[in-house]
Amino acid sequence: MKIYLVGAGPGDPDLLTVRAERLIKTADVVFYADALIPPGIIALTRPDCERIATKSLTLEAMLPLMIQAAQTGKLVLRLHSGDLSLYGAIHEQIQALHRAGMTVEIVPGIGxxxxxxxxxxxxxxxxxxxxxxxxxxxxxxxxxxxxxxxxxxxxxxxxxxxxxxxxxxxxxxxxxxxxxxxxxxxxxxxxxxxxxxxxxxxxxxxxxxxxxxxxxxxxxxxxxxxxxxxxxxxxxxxxxxxxxxx
Ligand SMILES: C[S@@+](CC[C@H](N)C(=O)[O-])C[C@H]1O[C@@H](n2cnc3c(N)ncnc32)[C@H](O)[C@@H]1O
CATH class of the missing domain: 3.30.950.10 (Tetrapyrrole methylase, C-terminal domain)
Incomplete structure (x- = not known):
């Protein structure tokens, strides 16, 4: 059971990594901070992909949704702006996902x-x-x-x-x-x-x-x-x- 944390780059879809683009295009569920990820990147998702905007969600509200989706075998990813190693607030997310028995894979982005x-x-x-x-x-x-x-x-x-x-x-x-x-x-x-x-x-x-x-x-x-x-x-x-x- 894996969850991908993906760096979406600064905004331009052309600046996604090849791996990030592939994951965005194939994901079943995408969580994304609507204020930070431009529509051009979200437009790359499949028409039947479930897109969940996280701007108004707490981590407590978001995590069970992510975990549930991964447990049912869906390809789940969370998009972060730029590269995740800087001000991505991923530390507590990774810890909670590990506690729930999830594997986390990080895909770096251009900052x-x-x-x-x-x-x-x-x-x-x-x-x-x-x-x-x-x-x-x-x-x-x-x-x-x-x-x-x-x-x-x-x-x-x-x-x-x-x-x-x-x-x-x-x-x-x-x-x-x-x-x-x-x-x-x-x-x-x-x-x-x-x-x-x-x-x-x-x-x-x-x-x-x-x-x-x-x-x-x-x-x-x-x-x-x-x-x-x-x-x-x-x-x-x-x-x-x-x-x-x-
Ligand atoms: C929550 S941090 C995320 C940084 C991001 N992880 C990165 O690697 O660029 C948000 C801050 O990063 C900077 N930032 C992120 N994306 C930007 C962009 N497209 N243009 C200018 N500044 C940006 C701004 O200082 C903004 O307040």
Missing amino acids: AIQLAAARLTTEWTVPELVQTVILTRTAGVTPMPEDLAALAAHRATLGLYLSARLVDTAQAQLQKHYPPDTLVAVCYRLGWPQEKIWLVPLTEMAALTHRQRLTRTTLYVISPVFRAGATRSHLYHPQHRHLFRP
């Missing part, structure tokens, strides 16, 4: 942070400039065990999730360590028809968010790479020798 790099035609790790990526959020109902300003002190590429409603606090924390002219990519609904991306100095991050009325599905990426000059890796440098290029 918003990967699509943001692709859209901006960039790399989050540029040699000699930044070699670390921090993925974090600001505290909301979920408290933050880490301190955003302390994370900012690394001046790494920093992907900030779930923070549009708390952008003023976030900007103030980030400005404690990033230079004010550091550029921030404000990425709204990547991979959706409404996608928009702005590149602004850190000092304008909150003002832009308010002006554009962004409250949800916004990823901020604060990074030195947006001002990177000419620099290159050792890997493909003619003077660098390694196992495959002695």
Whole structure:
């Protein structure tokens, strides 16, 4: 008895993995967060597939439905946005499914942070400039065990999730360590028809968010790479020798 937890990518059906697409097209029952999974992905399900929107369901309401369907031999999957390893709330789901004797298989997806790099035609790790990526959020109902300003002190590429409603606090924390002219990519609904991306100095991050009325599905990426000059890796440098290029 298996339940698939599937990463649906940021929104564009073209960015599903081959495995995710195959499962979506063959599933008997699909659970999906209606606010996060665009209709284009749900449209791939079979006409007789049972589609259950989960936005207004608690985990307690959802789990028995998932378990019951799997117990009757149905192919059951739960769709999560992006990749499930980030803010997917799957930890407690996996534990409860295991307690109920279910096998869980996770199918990874493309996360918003990967699509943001692709859209901006960039790399989050540029040699000699930044070699670390921090993925974090600001505290909301979920408290933050880490301190955003302390994370900012690394001046790494920093992907900030779930923070549009708390952008003023976030900007103030980030400005404690990033230079004010550091550029921030404000990425709204990547991979959706409404996608928009702005590149602004850190000092304008909150003002832009308010002006554009962004409250949800916004990823901020604060990074030195947006001002990177000419620099290159050792890997493909003619003077660098390694196992495959002695
Ligand atoms: C519950 S988290 C899910 C993250 C998801 N698991 C991922 O890997 O992208 C939702 C937050 O992720 C970011 N996010 C997810 N999908 C996005 C998209 N299509 N465009 C912009 N930001 C997105 C936003 O910060 C949003 O508030």
